[in-house]
Amino acid sequence: MKTVSWPIVALAALAVTAGAAAQSSDDDTVLPPVPKPRFTVVDGDTVKFGPQLVRLFGIDAPERSQTCDDGQWRAGALARKALEEFIAGRPVNCRLIDTERKTNPPVAQCFAGDDDLQEKMVSAGWAWALPAVSKDRYVPEEREAIQRKLGVHAHKCMPPAEWRAMIRREALRREQGG
Numbered sequence: 001m002k003t004v005s006w007p008i009v010a011l012a013a014l015a016v017t018a019g020a021a022a023q024s025s026d027d028d029t030v031l032p033p034v035p036k037p038r039f040t041v042v043d044g045d046t047v048k049f050g051p052q053l054v055r056l057f058g059i060d061a062p063e064r065s066q067t068c069d070d071g072q073w074r075a076g077a078l079a080r081k082a083l084e085e086f087i088a089g090r091p092v093n094c095r096l097i098d099t100e101r102k103t104n105p106p107v108a109q110c111f112a113g114d115d116d117l118q119e120k121m122v123s124a125g126w127a128w129a130l131p132a133v134s135k136d137r138y139v140p141e142e143r144e145a146i147q148r149k150l151g152v153h154a155h156k157c158m159p160p161a162e163w164r165a166m167i168r169r170e171a172l173r174r175e176q177g178g
Contacts, residue, residue, distance in 0.1 A: 039092065044079025044126050046105075047092065053105040057097045058134030059118045060160045061127035068157035075157050079126040082151075086120045087112045125151020128159050 040048045044061025047054050061083075062068075062075035094108035110117045121127035122138040125145040129138035146153045158166070 041080055041084045041087065043076060044083050044121060047083075047110065053103075054094060054110070055100050055105050055107045056118050056121070056127075057107050057109040058130050058137050059122055059127040060130055061121060062152060062157065063160055063163060066157075066160065066163050068152065068155040070156070073155050073157075075152055075155065079121070079151075082124060082126040083117065083121060086115065086117055086124075092117075123150075125149075125153045128152075 038050060042048050042053065043064045045056045045059050047056070061079040064076040064080065066076040067073060068075045090112040092110055092112050094106075094110040096106055096108050098107040099105070100107050118127070118138060119141055122129050123141040123145060125148075129136075129142040131137075131139050145151065
């Protein structure tokens with residue numbers, strides 16, 4: 001397995017340092033350091049390192065616009081916020097596992113420090129385990145979250161795959177004039 005490290009701590013300091021170095025030099029032959037790619041959380045199971053999307057391995061979190069409880073509870077936005085809080089400004093290291101077949105981004109098991117981000121999301125009820133993909137990894141954590149009614153398991157939420165299929169059916173029906 002290939003391990004890729006994308007630190008997110010001190011990126012602002014790096015950008016400030018690069019800017020200061022460029023301003024303080026009158027020598028046109030000195031090139032300022034290139035800042036590292038910007039890290040962002042896209043949603044509860046996707047992060048972005050610069051332009052590169054990376055899907056978190058073995059889990060499926062609510063989509064960004066997904067709601068539960070008949071539209072009253074914003075599961076997607078809350079899952080995204082939870083992942084940001086689990087990272088908490090720490091460096092994120094990811095181990096490449098596979099490439100997603102549909103959209104082609106890398107699928108990686110990611111850690112913030114020693115914390116397995118996938119495990120944290122499932123344990124807190126912000127994502128569902130994908131046992132077929134992960135060979136049952138994260139299933140015990142999901143059972144515990146269901147039992148404790150955490151996150152999505154405390155609300156009327158459909159798994160993201162079902163929600164995406166419903167959205168596609170609705171779009172097709174509108175497209176066909178029905």
